[in-house]
Amino acid sequence: MSITLSTRLRDVRGSAIRDLLALTARPEVISLAGGLPGNELLPRERIAAALAAAVTEPAAVQYGETAGLRSLREVLAQHESRRLGRAVDPACVVVTSGSQQALDLVARALLDPGDPVVVEDPVYVGALQVFQAAGAQLNPVPVDADGMAVDVLADRLARGLRPRLVHTVSNFHNPRGATLSAPRRALLAELAERYGFLVVEDDPYGMLAFDGSPPAPVAAHGDRVVRLGSASKVLAPALRVGWLAGPAPLCAAVERLKQSTDLCTSSLTQLVTAELLADDAWFAAHLDQLRTALRERATALTGALATVFGDAATGSVPKGGMFCWLEFSDGTRPADLLPRALEHGVGFVPGTAFAVGQDLSAAARLCFASNPPGELHTAVERLGAAWRAGGT
Template sequence: MTTMTKFKYSKRVPADGTDAVGAILKAAADPKIISFAGGLPAPELFPVKEMQAAVDKVFEEHGQEAMQYGAAKGVTALRELILQHVKEKEGVTGALDNVLVTTGSEQVLDLVGKAFVNPGDTVLVEQPTYLCALDVFKSYGAKFVGVAMDEQGMKMDALEDALKAHPETKLVYTVPNFQNPTGRTMAVDRRKKLAELAAKYDVYVLEDNPYGEIRFAGTHVPAVKSFDETGHVFYMSTFSKTLAPGFRLGWVVADEDVINKLTVLKQSADLHTDNLAQYAVVEFLDNNDLDAHVKEISDLYGKRKQLMADGLKKYFPAGVKYTNPEGGMFLWVEVPGVDDTVELFKECLKHNVAFVPGDPFFAGKPQPGAFRLNYSNAKEDQIKVGMKQLGEALQEAVNK
């Protein structure tokens, strides 16, 4: 159905109405294309039978509660398990009133943006950073300042320079573990410094940790939040990468006052997160070994990442740089001499292989020739063939 009506959208809706990333992913979904463009977990590792048993038991024991309206902060048993989990894994301590269960971690981004970002407020982000965070904060009128990174994550001297240059800064957003899109991990001394700078300059840090448990090399690093003594750091994570993205279960751990404000905003958005999914995860965690399941995921992703790294070394042009993640789902490639990464993407499609161009991950001027590769959702034979095809396409582009 079409009309002649000119709709008067709010300023939060992109003026041109385009979805560049959506268009890229749609092109990459062609069955002929080997796609390293998505950010999906490996579906063959979803614990389908175990979760089915958990859901059956929930209906037997908590059917009415699961189907009824629930508390906006989430099911108490799940919040207790989250508290226990973040204390054991990340060194983050708190009480029940410090935890809010959300509809995926994406909702945390939206709630924090709604709660703290006024039009014109400055948000500091890693350069590059998670593109959906940029979209969310932009919708609330944020101005962005990118902070330089190296292989040890966000550079703290650059962050402090940015804080001095922008005293109006409201929020610092970081993905410190196996960052999306680069796969980099922030060093422990920088995490301590980040918590110190947040207190010193009275800015909030939103620590986004969806990938931290998927580690296949190196040593675990405690959360930024574990070094927070003033309540300036908000810690967020999700079950999407360890259990089931379709359940849309995330959470945020923060000062009680912050949690209360976010809860009010959540109530006006969706009342509460899906009760059945919450009860099912509680039941699953009570009867299954999550650590063993996560190790299985990590082992598979580590194998796939190594295959991708081997292909990079074997097939890519000389001078190409790439990150070497110790976990997570992504690595980052930089091809010197390429001016238009989107055009490079189109050329690679002709070779039946796809990636996500780096442009949407930058708050400011994008870095030419940079792109993200995903290894978690590609089978081993696809990685071997796809990296060869991608290398051939890059060789042609560089030689033009």
């Protein structure tokens, strides 16, 4: 049957990461590909108890407010207030079905086809798909060890670039692993005020700083910022609870669009999320355990990479989050290495999947969060075997 699809789909790149999940789901493959928290790190018993309590409330199995349950919005506003160092009104918080929906709703609220948007290069693939679907004109800005090169952005703005919005994964960047430095955060907020664009501060990993203290958010430096957050990395992806906090007019527009998208996010999982995030003592202890486990996994991965690849490749040194960025200097192309790696029982994502304008053919993203240290050592040994099999 012939079906005519919308023109908006023509420029939307498929996600190589989602495609890889089918291959890496095979039991014999250790996956370093998807950005999945390890199953053993998810607080399943605490979630089960919260579910059992929530389901006794009639509201848990009913439709809810489009903007989110009041109890959860109040908890999220408190969390954002502590992060920003100023009060956040619950009315300026919208609960979404994961932070990916928040990003999509923001783009739909702000962008018309052809509008210029600044993205990081390498880019978070989910953001790339959202902006491509919106028909935006992409303007990539490179990312280095200190996050987005805001000085490069400033130069382009001075030469006439006028974006509607600038997207940044400010903490423990996906895929680069870098964190936007404090001076760059302040400059980005200043540029937003000067040139009138909105910063979309995508922050699903901010609570996963190994030392517990990421820099103050971009939103702490200015008002032209909308922050996106998620329970997926700190509680459980299946809850599908995300949120945005930002200017009131944008929240009102997003709420109107959400009405036409899904009516509301699950009341049941919102109640569970509200209970867990409001339990300050439990949540602080859980985060401490989670950070410790992720730090051990990051150390295991980077140590194994140094042992196996030596001077042939350089890995970033994670200070939080879930990802390590690996760059080969011996001519290896991870896109060519990947089929051999899968044959050897390990998967990863080539850097080309995240490229907008840069040549990232020598790079790869490795997730250390999904597997315990022993599995990570085995994964790197398999990756090394596949690398050696290619004649490098």
